[in-house]
Amino acid sequence: MPPFDVPEGDPFGPHNLPYGVFSPPGSSERTVGVRxxxxxxxxxxxxxALGSPYASLLARPTLNPLLAAGRTAWSDVRRAITAWVTVPAHRETVEPLFHPLSEVTLHLPFEVADYVDFYASENHARNVGRMFRPDAPDSLTPNWKHLPIGYHGRSGTVVVSGTDVVRPAGQRKAPTDPAPVFGPSVRLDIEAEVGFVVGVPSEMGRPVPLGAFRDHVFGLCLLNDWSARDIQAWEYVPLGPFLGKSFATSVSAWITPLDALDAARVAPPERTHELLPYLDDSDEEPGGYDLRMSVSINGHVVAEPPFSTMYWTAAQQLAHMTVNGASLRTGDLYGSGTVSGPTERERGSLLELTWNGRDPLELPDGKRTFLEDGDVVTLSAWAPGPDGVRVGLGEVTGRIVPAS
Known part of the structure; x- marks a missing residue:
């Protein structure tokens, strides 16, 4: 079907227009693309071809120049591209510049500067607390309702969807083992998340307030924060995640601009604790997003986590991340943390879905507690768009290959 003739209601229609970086068929050169x-x-x-003043931002091998250009440029470019793909007068010029998605090579769409991952789902945090702190008076840690908990990850191992994930090796020690052993992880897991991509940097020493979120954050994408639970369990006391997380983080090849998701904005869950002023969003625009996620293993859907249930919003996470004066850089990526809802079907990790391996999942190709070599994990999602149409998010997929 010709690109201009996208069926009405297509989740990747002209109301969406996510950005990526691709190589055309038969070429190794990279350039910015719009789906x-x-x-x-x-x-x-x-x-x-159309004489756009923004040609220098778009004829690049990465999205970073566009990300750094700021909110006015983002809006101008989006309006222009919408016209290019919808106005009949542009059809003769633009149509030859389309490539079938199945024939191009997709790349990591931006150069990742820093990577931070949060822990923003109350359902996920409570499930983990019940598993590992069953005797505690509260399944949440004392600080959880007061600040968005997070950790700094490794930006160099953020990879684009479709990249194989090598099973990591490291130290592990079961509670009954007399000493740790070294070897491939035997409890390899997923974390279904949403990643937020920073465009405009900030000055060191100047926190970014809640109201400046959309001046700095360009868009979002799906993110799989692969996790080696056995390595993580042995290493993360008293400090945070390290080798159990740093081996790979997969992101979509497509970044959905925040402007495409205005119809999906929702209020976050009711806060049960009074927040300090820098996190108090009671007078801000709704900070949540109604994203309907799906997790599949080898083509079989195992969970449907709802992002609208996340307790901490992306704006609060950005404010907290910079409140100590830490600066933002173009290409910073921060993850929401595992997205989990209140029911078993809505849990965004195998740790929760199998209750730490106690209750294996029944899949068509056998039972699973954690991932096996050869398993293919796919995250997909959509959000409500204008006039009832859906906004599709680019999927994230990864196949587990044996430890090297």
Missing amino acids: LGDHVLDAGAAAH
């Missing part, structure tokens, strides 16, 4: 249906528009070539 429309099952095609990719060479955005740089289109900008040049």
